[in-house]
Amino acid sequence: MSMRFPDSLTTPRLLLRRLQRDDAPALCAYRSSPEVARYQSWETFGPDEAAELLDDQQDRDIGVPGTWFQVAIVETGTSQLIGDCGLHCLADEARQFEIGITxxxxxxxxxxxTEALxxxxxxxxxxxxxxxxxxxxDALNDSAAALFRRLGFRQEAHHLELRAYKGGWTSELFFALLAREWGMRSQLDR
Ligand SMILES: CC(C)(COP(=O)(O)OP(=O)(O)OC[C@H]1O[C@@H](n2cnc3c(N)ncnc32)[C@H](O)[C@@H]1OP(=O)(O)O)[C@@H](O)C(=O)NCCC(=O)NCCS
Incomplete structure (x- = not known):
């Protein structure tokens, strides 16, 4: 099911919305940081990469099979863009999404x-x-693994030396969460 992403979703400290063209400077500032890029697909992230991403996202709906929808994470207190979250609707299984976050x-x-996700x-x-x-x-990305575990994702696999990546071989952890597992967790939290 695809749909228009809401104008905003709010949490106690955050506002989540679509990416806008004027997000480019903030997006470049954090995505070009070597510690942010270390386990990500990009080597560098400058104005050209930002323009390409933002052009691609304009007018896109969420949940279109085979596409990524990128959500802006804005700190309410400062109105600053502090991160983004990619939601990939699988081409052949539209009720499954891959998540990435920066x-x-x-x-x-x-x-x-944790709050945004x-x-x-x-x-x-x-x-x-x-x-x-x-x-x-990436199996070396402890913060990302801790994040998904904290959210209740199960580790389903640890693939050793799965891909050639940035000059070496990278091992990867696979995490998953089913709707019914999330429902059970929400009930426990009540
Ligand atoms: C992956 C990433 C988003 C995780 O960010 P993060 O700041 O570690 O995660 P959160 O914002 O949820 O903060 C959790 C941290 O807040 C701290 N914290 C403060 N109060 C807390 C509380 N009440 N409960 C839990 N943690 C708390 C803890 O230090 C915790 O980190 P820990 O794992 O060391 O315990 C971040 O490391 C990142 O952007 N990395 C670069 C991009 C990347 O590699 N993305 C992964 C692609 S999938």
Whole structure:
């Protein structure tokens, strides 16, 4: 099921919305940081890469099979773009989404990623009728693995030396979360 992403979703400290063209400077500032890029697909991220991403995202709906929808993470207190979250609707299974997330280094370690994803996971399971969410992380990316475990994702696999990546071989962890597992967790939290 595809749909227009809401004008905004809100959490206690964050506003989640579509990416806008004037997000380019902030997007470049944190995505070009070597510590942010270390386990990501890009080597460098400058104005050209930002323009390409933002052009691609304009007018895109969420949940279109075979596409990524990129959500802006804005800190409410400062109105600053502090990160983004990619939601990939699988081409052959539209009720499954892959999740990726990036936070500016200055905003890491404050539970912002957990807060943003708790909101987006509920949105995907409730409004988009998603059945299964998954994420892959570099096996050395401890913060990302801790994030998905904290959210209740199960580790499904540890693939050794899966891909040639940035001059070496990378091992990857696969995490997944089913709608019914999230529902059970929400009931426990009540
Ligand atoms: C992956 C990434 C988003 C995780 O960010 P993060 O800041 O570690 O995650 P959160 O915002 O949820 O913050 C959690 C941290 O807040 C801190 N924290 C503060 N209060 C907390 C609380 N009440 N409960 C839990 N953690 C708390 C902890 O230090 C915790 O980190 P820990 O794992 O060391 O315990 C971030 O490391 C990143 O952007 N990395 C670069 C991009 C990347 O590699 N993305 C992964 C692609 S899938």
């Amino acid at each position: 936070l500016a280094p200055s905003r890491q370690g404050q539970r912002y990623a 708790e909101c987006l996971i509920s949105y995907l399971f409730t409004d988009l009728s998603a059945r299964r969410l998954f994420a892959t992380t």
